[in-house]
Each structure stands twice: as structure tokens, then as C-alpha cells.
Amino acid sequence: MAKQKAKLEKGITEPKLKQVDQVIKQYKSVPGSLILVLHKAQEVCGYLPPSVQNRIADGLGVSRHEVYGVVTFYSLFSTEPRGRHTIKVCFGTACYVKGGNKVAAALSKELKVPAGSTTPDMRYTFQVVYCLGACGRAPVMTVNNDTFGMVDPQKAVEIIKGYK
Amino acid sequence: MKLTIESKKVEIEPGATILQAAEKAGVYVPTLCHDKRLKAYGSCRMCLVEVAGSRKLLTACSTPAADGMVVSVNTERLNEIRRRLLELLLVHHPLDCPVCDASGACRLQDMTFEYGVTSGDFSDKRKDIPVVTNSPMIERNMGRCIFCGKCVRVCDEVKGVRAIGYSGRGFEGSVGTAFGVPMDCEFCGNCVASCPVGALTSKPFKNKARPFFLSEETSVCSYCGTGCRLKLDYSDPEQHSFLQGKLWRTRPDDQDELTAGSFCGRGAFGYEYVHSADRLRSPYVKRGRKQEQSDWPRALDAAADGLREVASRYGSAAVAGIISSQATNEESYLLSKLMRVGLGSGMICAPAGLGELAWREAAFEILAGLPTAAAGEITAADLLLTVESDLSESHPVLGIRVLQAARYGGARLIYASARETKLSHYAASDLRIKPGSGAVLMAYLGRCLLEKVKRRGGLKGLLGLGEFTSSVRKLTAGKTARATGISVGELTDLADQLDAAKKPLLLISHLAHETQKGSDYARAAANLAYLLARLKGCDPPVVFASEFSNSRGVLDMGGDRSLYPGGNLEEVEKIWDVKVPGATGLAAAELLEKIEAGQIKALYIAGLDPATQLLGGARWGKALRKLDFLVVQDIFATEASRAAAVVLPGVSWAEKEGSYTNFSGRVGTFKPVVKPLGLARTEWQVMMGLMERFGVAANYPDLAALRCEIEKLLPGYFSGKTRNNKPGGTLMPFVTKGLVEKPGGKYRFLMLSGNSLFQLGSYSGHSAALSERMPRPVVEMSGRDAVRLKLANDDLVEVVSRRGKLRGKLKVVEGNISGVVYVPAYVPGAAAAALLPAPDSKGRAVGCAVAVRKVR
Amino acid sequence: MIVRHITALLKGLSITLKEFFSRKSTQQYPEEKRQPYAAYRGIHYFRPGENGEERCVACGLCAAVCPNHCIFIEAAESEDELKHPERQYAEIYSIMLERCLFCGYCEEACPKQAIALSRRYDMAVNTRNQMIYTKDKLLAEGLELDEESVGGEIKKTGRRSLWGA
Amino acid sequence: MLNMGPQHPSTHGVLRVVLEMDGEIIVDLRPDVGYLHRGIEKIAEHRTYNQVLPLTDRLDYVSAAINNLGWVETVEKALGLEVPERAKTVRVILCELQRIASHLIWLGTHALDIGAMTVLLYCFRERERIMDIFENYCGARLTTSCFRVGGLMRELPEEFEGLVRDFLAYFPARIEEYDGLLSANPIWLKRTKGVGVIGARQAIDIGLSGPALRGSGVARDIRVDEPYANYERFKFIVPVGKKGDVYDRYQVRMEEFRQSISIVRQALDYLPNGPIMADAPQIVPPSKEAVAEDMSALIHQFKLLSKGYKVPAGEIYHAVEAPKGELGFYLVSDGSEMPYRLKIRGPSFVNLQALYQMSKGCLLADMVAIIGSLDICLGEVDR
């Protein structure tokens, strides 16, 4: 397949791509390394735009559709630029029953973006997830790697204000 | 191994799955995601079975059967599970049956009905996913998808294209391309054909006909020489209140052992020409300078009178016939008889398109002499050598076989060509050789093998040994390496591999795929095949893929030089009960020269357009105008028909009865499914009409009678017995003849031309979907050349030869050898034939020097 | 004997005489049009969609279920999303009424409730061609028939909904 | 020699009887049938089981509902399908009304044949009311197609019961009127008594059924002997004649009017609530409401209506008591969606065979009375 010079996406620079190439080279001969490579690439670039995905696909010799499939399958991969802080509100059964949806609604109102998107100032990425594995403390939300249990809408809004 | 399935005892080979065992036992196991071409996947769980002693339920498709197993398939517990599974599948399914193309032939519908699924305990929003229409020919309606994965797996495992993949997860999951770009693949239609529901639909068929109204007829594909069996879905006016019959779509036949249920883009989308608006609908007769619409009696009278007049004025040798390789066996036979008996002329030509040079040689040396290998031998082989041929492009279904063998069958694929193609990626050794050097390569390999055969004393009875030996004596490894452009090491390695392989197979195609192959190419291949046969103690292992659907049958029927039907003149004279003229057939080049020299004054063209389909097309265009009298029988108006004095409209293969003989001699018969368009008549009836006017007995009430007569000359022809007239075993001296035209100066590229996936012969251009896919040629060029010419992908370029020019879109292929441009042959309005020189009588490969420039 | 016969004869005469003076059951057809019951199976028509779209999506069930194969459909794809929301529509739809049995299966089969049998029974025409009801004619028929009085009752009496329980 | 028919006012359609006459006395006769042959049995081999139903309307076209019943019950028997009680009861009501309608046609035409023209008009007037009831129920007056395999075409409309009750109240007086016009009329007696006599033994031998058989004194009625639908639930007597002449057959049918009225009344009083279709999704198409929102229903709709359902391979015979006699369907299924072979035992066809025995030696005018008393329908004779 002919290589095409794609226009680079936001936040993706040549040095970062070089770094990605390094990773690809490192794992090229290891079977089943796609997820690992993607993970590392995301660490480098922050997210996985088409140019990065295609680079990985061509580099590892798998089809672009396969890479795309893997990226879209796992929620930990992102194809969009992400905010500095990632807020996750649990919509699992227990949390939902306990008012997770209200928490999400309040946050959505506060951030002025719907769930699943990033604020324009790139401060927060707000997501809804299905079960964070802490049902006992429902409703649960996380910000980056911090977990907050038994939140209510006001509390949630308070919490996120702490993250600049 | 013995096991019991549903209280039926069955014995199977070890390694078989429970499903295969059940199939053998005649027990039906429901499946949604299973396909015998694919590896077991086990996603749909419909095939769950109970095995005595196992607490778990096992999927029949992926569980290997074990000795003494007791399997039950139809217990209430299993059926309840299946019902639940289906219920879950239906929860989100859009209420699309009324507008879904699959409705009526949908596996999901069948299963739901079969298991009596009623609305269950689940309810949720129905999927409302927009249809993805951005790809050509194929539309994806992901709401209907049930995630059996067959399309993705077929695309990968069968075709090796991997054009689609899964994406997303859960409810958002879908099948598609990365980032939703349009599909850019071979458009073989296998994904559509394998889809058990209506998630993937073919655009030409979509929303047009309902499967439960369609009747099915088994037929043969009318395009290439593979001779795939196809199922034609057509509307039968007698079955429902259809105003007229119509061919709606084609489907692969999964009972055909040749195709195993696959087909290619031409087979899947190429049927549309049957209903093309450009078809000829009535006979035309030239009056003065204008062609006027006419009726059959008048047109046939005019044709017969014209031919007779020329014959009586200039002698019967001034009348010639030329027949297309897409004509049926029966038509070819009738033409042969018409020309030889009716007109007393042996001037018959059955040109083989652009690959004629190699083909004529092959016709004599290989097909007439060898029992040719059938498709099954590709799968059985452990070494596949393809020289300057890419079957996956020219004969896509054979290509599937090659890929399967290379990827899963444990065969080593050696691909030697000037081009980088799909096979390059799957080849164990991918050798980039100079264009036209395949003959040298094979000759060298022959030389290497010769010694080995000699050492094992297997040369006894092989004729022509001496000449061959002396002709290759000087062909050293170094010389070969220089000629082909690959290293000596690679050469020796190749020879060793051939020697070591248990079942090697030579895969070559006669058409001008990689270059305009000369007669030396076919001879070298034949020699190599003979030697391999001696070495391995088997029949000559060679697959010689013919270009058109009936390239081989036309020759069998006596369309060419000295090949009377059956090849035996005395026999022919006995059956026909006349003295058959001694003059025997012509090559296309000879015919062209004779027309130009004024020796041939009248020509009967049956179904072919020389200007776009024969080498030296530009010259042909002029030559046809020199004729005193020209009769053209075709289904479309062509350059030839516009020059004709009488135009006889023929019919497409869907409208007539007939048979095609494929590359390995398998005869595929087909029946009409559509009524002839307008006044058009089947060719064999037209020919009978002409024969009648020449006083030739044509007492064939139907084709069965005609086939009976043919079988007298070719016993067992239609029942599939391959004939073998010449006992094989004559080696031919190897000579390199070189090219007619070498690149240089202003024209510094060598143009190669061949069949593309989408354009073949004159029919594909009238099939809307195929033409849409390839409206203009895709000109391939190596990366180095592209950089030098400052050209990039998708640039519009002009390819100019001394005889003509064409415009195409550039595609840069990094791996191609530089100095070469590749142009697909039969793109309508940009015929490569117009650029190519005519061959000379020495059988040299024509070669074609061209210049490439960017169009602004 | 004779008396009995004569009384029987006279009884007969009296019965007919009684009828002579009682109300007549004739209907004056063209003037007095009989209004059939809502369930009547008369000439077909296409029910207009709620937003003026065509309901028929050319699924072909009516043609498939028709015992006399008198419905001919040729489907096609439409660009007009408003008129044909499901993209597929009937490019040609014609019913050969001369062949029709008026069994109403087409109506019962239609999953879109597009085709229906009206209460119109006067279908005399002058040529056979006029007996072929094309799509335009069916649509015009549908608009002409007041949806309230015909289509509305279709919903109410629900013959269409009662293939099953 | 005289050709009576196929175009003749009294051959009830297109029956042709080749008569050998001596003056007006019939010496020999040969009925010639087939002028109305439409190949229904053959057509049925290329129609799904549901599609055959409208064809049965066209057998004995004046008793379409009973033909429908015969067919759907045959298929139900082959499928082993049990029909809800309500559906059965409605079937009985409609079939008995249909029997009355059919007998009304018989009476009218029979009387007309014998010259009493007015009765015909009265009969048709009454029949119109039954037709109205049918129209109200199924939308067609003659070719009803009103049952479905598995139950009924639709739920009873609101007005239905009222219409039927009105008819039940209205009709008995009408029967008395016919009685008054005909039963004691000396000309009628002269014309019918002792004419076209056939004995019980001979009637059985020929295979007569229905009123033609009962007129000869054989109390055979399938509704009683092999009850179908839920006829066993209702009380009625099977009227029989004594001598087997035209008059006896006339009297049997006149009595059947009264019995049918009684059955309809009983059934209407009994009519239970409940579903009208059997619960068999693989045979009974789903309701329209379900089709509009349920995927499995939509699929069933498509599969059932485009291809139909399969009937287990085998042979089956099922008969119902049609107004004219035993209407039997002999169905051979090969397990596909269409009958492999369908043989219809039309009572008219079999009854017509008695014409020879009945009319040999009688006068031309008697033959007209005899044909009328056999009550044949050529749609069923020729099929």
C-alpha cells in the first residue's frame, strides 16, 4: 500500500511520530503486540488520531481496519484529544439506581458539554462508564486516578472544581 | 472414528468437527456464522450441541469430534437456547424486512421462523444506524448486522484483502473501514454473498427485486476462463406476474468444487450488461452509406448474398470468419461448419485477445498435449510457481485457491513478476524479475531440472531432448540472473525448491498479464512442465489459465488453424460428409495482414471487436474499412459493427443456451433465463439461418441435437471427459526472440497490459457497476519513476505510444520494476489494444514503448 | 280432496296477493347507492401516509401472497426522503383487476398498511387496460376516498389487523 | 336425441345432458360435465395452503363459507392444529347461515324450474340478508374466504349479533310462506311426488350424500356422524324422507331450514369469549399491531406470507356436511408449502351420478324437477 502523506492532527508532531516508530520497531516481531503498541503510542501522543493508527498498522503489517477496530473496541483508547482531567461517572446498575444519572446530568450542566466529550478549554474530558468496580460505594465517580464514592450532584461539582 | 449423532451412526476422518460429522450423517445443525471456507469461529452459538458426558454445551462448528461421542442436536433445551439467542438478536434489529434485500433469503428470518421465536421478554430501542453508502458497489446497513463476522473473515481468509474490519463495541459495534473511509478493495462481492442477513448489500441489486420472487438457474460465468459456476437469480414471467424476465443478480454456487462458493467482482457485478441500454436490438443492413434497421430474413439474405458474391468473385479463400473467445462451443462449431462447408473457406480465426501469441503456442503445445491440471491441484500442491502471472487478478477465483494454498495449505508460493501485486504479500519468495524474462527463467529452471531428471534416468521417451539440451546449454545461472534481474543465489534456491517439492505446480496464464508474452514463454512453460512431470512421476503439473470464458472451447470446436473439431480431418469429413477444404485457419496477425494485402475481401465477425480486443487494434480499425463486405454479429455496437454491411444482433449468455469450456476442459452448460432483447436472436439460430442459405444441412431442432453431433467428433466432450489427443512429451528448443518494439528515446517506458479485476472483454464496459468502478484505466508506475516524473497517486496521466494514446489515473506501486507502466486492457474508451503493435509472424512478444505525461 | 287442493291453491294466491301490497325490496341502484359495510372488499387503493409520503415500500408481500398473481411491482431506490422515507419504493405498481379475486390477502399482508381495499364496487370500464390499476391511479383513489370515512373505519373495524388473534 | 345444455335455463350452470327421447319420454341420458372446469385441484398444487382458500370459494360458489371451512379444517387436521372454541362457534354460525343461503338458492331455482317463478324472488330477497351478514363480517357477499387456517379472518364486528338475531326472528315466517306457496299446492305435489325416486340402498350404492341421501330415508349427516367444528355441542335433528322422490328431498331441505335456524340460535347463545386464532406462530400470521413493532412478528409475517408454512408429509381426508352433501378434501402433502395433490370430493359431482337412475323413463319436464331436487352446483361438479 502506498504511503500517503497525511496532514498531521492537532498535537501530533514529527518527533512524537518518530517515538511511535521506535515503539513499532521494538515490538514488530512480537506477535499480539498491537494493544501494547497502541497503549504506548497513546502515552506518547495523548490520543490516537488516524495518522498514528495508520502508522502503527502499516508498521506492524496489520490492516488499518484491524487497528481501528481495536482502538474503537477498548474504551481506554481515545481517538479524540483529551482534556487534562478525565472525569468518569459510573452508570453501572448500582450507581444508576443510586442516582448516577443525576450526578452526570449535574456535571454535564456544569461543564456545558454532554457526556462523552471534552470541554473546549481542554480542561476536562467527561465520560460515562459502565461500572468502575466499586458498587458498594455507589454512586461512584473518578477524576483521573482518584475515586470518589457516594457522591451527589453538588458534591460532584465541588470535586471537579479542585482539578485545574 | 465413529460417533453417534441424533442416534445416527457416522464414521469420519480424525480432525473433523462435530458439524462436519453431522453433515455427513445428514443431521441438520443450525448455523449463522459458519462457512466451510473459513476457520471455525463459534460466535453465533446456534450450533451448540449436547454431548453425552459433557456438562457444557459445545459448539459443533469448532469442537473436534471424538471417537464414540454421542451428540444430540435437537433437544428441547438446545432449541430453547437457540430461541433465546435469536430473541436477543432480534431485540435491536430494525423492522426492515419490507425494504431489506435479504428478506426471503435471510438466515435470520429462516431461523426465527424455524424455531418459532415469538416476541420475548426483552425489549429495547431498535437500532437506527445510518446506512453507509460511500463505498462503490457495496452498501453497509449496520443496523441489520448480527456480527457473525463472515464478511470480515471472508475478506481476510478467503480473499486476503482485509478491506473491512470490526470497530466499536457493544451496541455501537459495526463492520466497516477504518475511520469510515470508502471501501477500496477488489469488490469481489464475496462479503455480500456471505452475509446471512441484509447488512451488506450490492448496490446494483439493492432495493430492486425481492428474493422470494426470483427463480434460480445454475449457469457459468461469461467472463474469464476459470469457468466458475454461478447461480443466476432471475424473474420468471411464468412464475409471477412479471411483465418480462430479467436477470437480477448472480450468486456463487457453494456446491461447485471449483469455486467452493466464492466469486469475483466480474462475476458478482458484471451481469448488468445483459440489460444494458446499448444493446443491439434489431438487425441492420447497409444501404448506400447508411445502416438501416431491418428484419431477420432480409438481414440474413443480405449477409449470405454478400459473402457468396465475394466468394464467387475472388474465390472462397477471400472470405474469412473470426470468432470471439466468449462465443459458446456450439456457436464456434457452427461457424467452423458454416465457413468450411457453406463457403468452402478454411479462413477461420479464433484470436485469443491480447495474449494471443502465447495462447496459440499453448493451444498446440500444452492444451492439446497435456492433461491440464484442474483447480483442485492448486490446493494439493506444496509448491506454487507463478511466472509473470497473477491469477488473483486475472482469474480471481483461481487466485483464491492460490492464496488459500499459500496461507493455510502449507504450499510455498513463488511469485516472479515485474509487478508487485497482492500475491507478493503472501508469497514465500517474491521475485521481481524484468518484464518478459519469465521465459528465460523457466528455461533456466528447465535446464537445472534436466540434469536432475537425467540423473534419475527419467528421460526415456522424451522427444526433442537433444535440441532442447543444446538450446539451453549456454543458459548459465549468471546469464539468467542478468536477464531476469534476480541474483544467482535466488535462482539456485528456486531450482532446489522445485527439486525438493513433492507436488510442485506451475501457474501461468496465457494472457498478456505481465507483458506481451511471446511464443517462447509458452514453450518454456511446457518444457518445464514436462520435465517436472518426469521428475515427480506425475502428469505435467501446470495450470494454464485461459483468458476468456471459452478461449479453450473455441479452439476445441475447430476455430483455429488445423484444429478441426476434434482435430481429425478424416473424421470430420466423415461426419460432415463433405470434402473439407485443406486451407486451415489463421492467426489474427495473418488475417490482419491478408486483409491489408487485399487477399481477404469479406469477413464474418462473430462477437468481437478487433479494434479494442486484438493486438494492433489501431491497424485493425483501418483494415476493416478496406473490406468489400463485412458482417458483424455482436450484442453491442462496436467500431466493427459501425463499419459493417450487415449487423446481426446477438444475445448475451443469459438469453441463450450454450456451453463454455474452462481452462481445465470442464464444460459448463447454461440455459436461457431471460427472453432475447428486442429482435435479437441467439447466435446459433442465426448461424443456422445462414447455413440454410448456403445449403448446408442444419437439422438441429435444439442444442441437444447439435451437441450430439459434436460428441461424435469429440467423444464425451460435454460430459466432462478431458481429451488428450497428442501423447505428451516433446521438448522444444528454447529461443529468446525478444520484443517487436523496445522502449527507448522519447518512448522510454515499456507498457504492460492485462486484465484488471473489473474490465474484461467488451461486456464489462456495459455493466454499470464495473464501469463505475473503473471508468478509466489505472496506470501503475513504480515509485522511482513516479518521483522522477514528479507524479503522484491519482494524477491524470496520458500514456502515448507510436500508435495511439490513452488517459488514466496514476497509481504508484512502490514495488514495481522501474521502466514499466502497467495499463489494464479493456477499459472502454481507453483500449490498450489501440496502443499495442500488431505481432509479427515470428512469434515475438510485441512489446510496446510508451511515454507517460501528466495531464493538466 | 278437491276442497283441500282448492284451499291450498287459494292460500298460495293469498300469499302472493299479500306480497302484492307489501313493501318492495328493490333498490334503485345508480340513484340509491348501497353503502357496503366497512369491511367490504372493493377496489384497491393506496392509503396516503401521515405526512403525505407513500406508504408502499415495494416489499412485495402483497404480490407474493396474491393467489392469482395479479400484482406486479418493480421496486427502485428513491432520493426523495420525504416522499419515500425508507428509500425503497415501488417504481411500478399495478394490479390487474380483471384477475383479482378480491380476497383481500394483499391488504392483510401489507406490513406498512399501504394498500387497502375500499368500499368502492363500481368498477365497470370500457377497455381492459382501464382495469389495470397503476400506482398513480391507486394513489389518486386513496386521496379521493375520504380518509375519515374509509381509512378511518379501516382502523376502527380493524380487518387489517386481524390476520391473527 | 336432444342436447340439454350446456346452455339451458334449468341445468343450473353449464351441465350438458345428452338425452335420447321418445317424444317427451327420456329413454336414455348421459350427463356431460366439464364445461366449467378451471383446474382448481391442479392450481392448488402451485399455491400455498393459504392461497388455496380463495379458490375453494369458487367450488360451490353459493356455499363458499362451508367450502372454506372444509379446506381450513383439512389443513388444520394435517397440521394437528387445535382451534379455539370461539372460532369454532363462529364457524358454525356462519356455516349454518351459509347453508340456509344455499338452500334458499336451491328452493328458488327448483321452484323456478317447476314454473313457480315468484318463489325465486322471495328466496333471493331473504338470501340478501344473509349476504349482508357475510358482508358485514368478511367484506364479501359471495366469495367469502372468511376463515383462516387456525381460526377466523377477524373478530366479529359489533353489528354482527344484531344482524343475525334479526334474521333469526325474521326468517321462520318466511319458511311458512314457502310452505304455503308450495308444500300443499296440488300442482307442486303432482310435479314432485313419485318423481325421481331412488331407494335407500341404491342411493348409498351410488354414493349420494346430503339431502339427496336423506331424502331416501338414510339419516346420514357428517355433522352428527363425524362431528367437526363444535357441532357435537348443538342439538338438532336430521330430517329424513321416506320414498326418495323429489318431494321428499324438498321436504328434507325445508326442514333443514328450521334446523339450521335452531343451530344458529344455539350457537349464538353459546358463543364463548376468547381468542379467535390458534396459538401457533409458525402457521398463523401475527397481528398487524405486532408486525408494526415486533421483529419476530415481522419475520413471521414475511416468511408465512411469502413462502407459506409446511404441512407434514402424509395423506389426509376430511369432510364436512355441505348444503349439497359430503364435501371432502383429500390432501396429499409432500411436506412442502404447497399441496402435492388435492382431490376434492364435491357432493354435486357424486350426486349428479344419480341423475341416470332417477330420470330414466321419465318426462323431460320431470328431469328438470329432478335436477333441481339434486341441487347441483356446476362450480363444484367441474371444479
Added chain:
Amino acid sequence: MIEQLKTFITGELGIAIGIGLLKSLIVVVGALLLVAYATLAERKIWSWFQSRIGPNRVGPWGLLQPIADGIKFLMKEDIIPRNADKPLYILAPFLAMLPALLIFAVIPFGELRLGGYVLDLQIVEVNIGVLYIFALSSLGVYGIVLGGWASNNKYSLLGGLRAASQMISYELVLGLSIIGVVMTTGTLSLRGIVDWQQQRYILLLPQFLGFVCFLIAMVAELNRGPFDLPEAETELTGGYHTEYSSMKFAMFFMGEYAAMIGGSAIISCLFLGGGKAPFGWQLSFVPGPAWLFLKMMAFIFFFMWIKATFPRVRYDQLMSFGWKFLLPLALFNVLLTGVLISAGVL
């Protein structure tokens, strides 16, 4: 010559002939008009018996229907079967119609007083009028028999034969049943019989048996009612006129109706006193012919009524009824009358 002619016309004989012609014209036109409207009446009356309303499309209440029918008959294609006996085939309808019309010649419609002038409403007074009528009505059957024979159709032939035998049988009864009347009145002139009754009493009750016999025989003679065997459309598909179409069929049709009207006139004259007002009412403002007309209408209504009510008898039953029942009855009536006359009761 012209003078002579003038004298002749103005002469007594001339005037007599003139009046005769005029009367004939009036009667013929009137009879035909009556015939036409009798068809309408029949259709209307039948339909009322049969719970219908009958023709009502042409003109108000369908009054112009006969004209429409007439036009239709004229316009219809006239078919002569290939193997028919052509002259007889054409002649038959005339033969069927003519005698029926000729009967009207002797019917005394009564008299019209215009000032002092008494116009005798009888075309011709024949003193053996009754015999004349019988003679003519016997002729009527020739038309039917010939028509049946000439059509070369088996049904027609059967119809013709039935007509002939029926005619012969019932002619006797007819004749015998009026012997009582003749005996009572002592005249064979219809005028005489009517006058007799007008002067004395009507003969319905004294000759009741004769009246019944005459009425029944009349119905048979006219091929109507339950005795319409020659036509018997459900047996013979129309009998003698099966093959006839257009105006020829219309003439058969008209003949039949003319005969019916004539018949009802005769029976009115013979038994009901012709133009005499019933029950001796002195209603002189109602002219005699109107009374006759009313009586005729009553009979016509009766004919239609019985046809609408009764089934058709069988051919052999008709014969045996005529010979074995009616004939003795009529003979008995003659005997009874004789006895009564000699007893001086009458």
C-alpha cells in the same frame, strides 16, 4: 269515374265502409296499444307480486317502456337459422298474430251515443260470433305449430307439438263450457249474448261451472299461467319461439297478448255481461266500454296472478286434467243447464 267514386264514397254503402274501416282502424290500433301496455302491465304486476317494482326507467313509472321495447325489437338483428324452413319460418309469426287480432272484429265493445247518433262499437256483428271466435282461435295454433316446426329446433318442435295437443284438448272443453250460455241465451251472436245479459242478469252465477271450465280452458288455450307448456322456458328454453328474434319474436309475443286481451273480452262478454255495470248499478255516466274494459283488466290481472303464484303443470298431467276432469265437468254443466232450463229456473 271520379264522380262515381265521389258518389260511392258519399253513398250509404260508402259511408258504411268508411265507418267500418275507421272502426277497424281504431280497434286494431287500440288493440295493439293494449297489447303493448299489457306487456308493461304484466311486468309491473309480476314484479309487484314478487316484491319488486318492475320497469321504471323509460318515462314516468316506466310508461314508455313498451315503446322502448318496440324500438328495441325493430332494431334487433333478425336471425333466420340456416336449416330453418324459411317461408314457413317467416309466415308463422303472422299466423300467430293475425287470428288474435281478428277476434276483435266481433267483440261488442258496447255503443257510444253521440247526440242522437248511436255508434255501434263493434266492427261487425256476426250472428255466429261465438263460432267465429272458436274458429279463429283454433287457427292461432297454426302459427305456433308452424313456428315450432319451421325453426328446425327440437325444443321448438316440442313446444309446437305441445301447443297443438293442448289446443285440441282444451278447445273441446272451451266449446262445451259455453254451450250452457248459448242454451240459456239462445243465440250464437256475442252481441246477442251481451244484450241478453244486459236485459236480464249476468251469467256468472247461473253458469258458474261453465265459467270455471271456460276460464281454465281459456288459460290453457292462451298458453298462460300454469299451463304455459309450449313455452316452458325452464324445460324447452322458450319452446316454439326459441329461435325467433327481432320483430318476428315480437309478433309471437304480441299475438299471445292480443289473444289474452281478446280472451278476457270474450269471457267478460260471455259471463259478465260485457259492458254492463255490475249489480245493476245505474251508473250511466260510466260508459259501457269502460265497464267492459275494467272486467277485461280484472281477468288479465287474474291471469298474471295465477302465473305468478302457481308452478307449471306437466304436459301429461295437463292432458289428463283436461280430458278426465274438465271435459266431464263441462258436459255435466251442459246437462245441468239443460235440466235447469227445462225446469224453468233460467
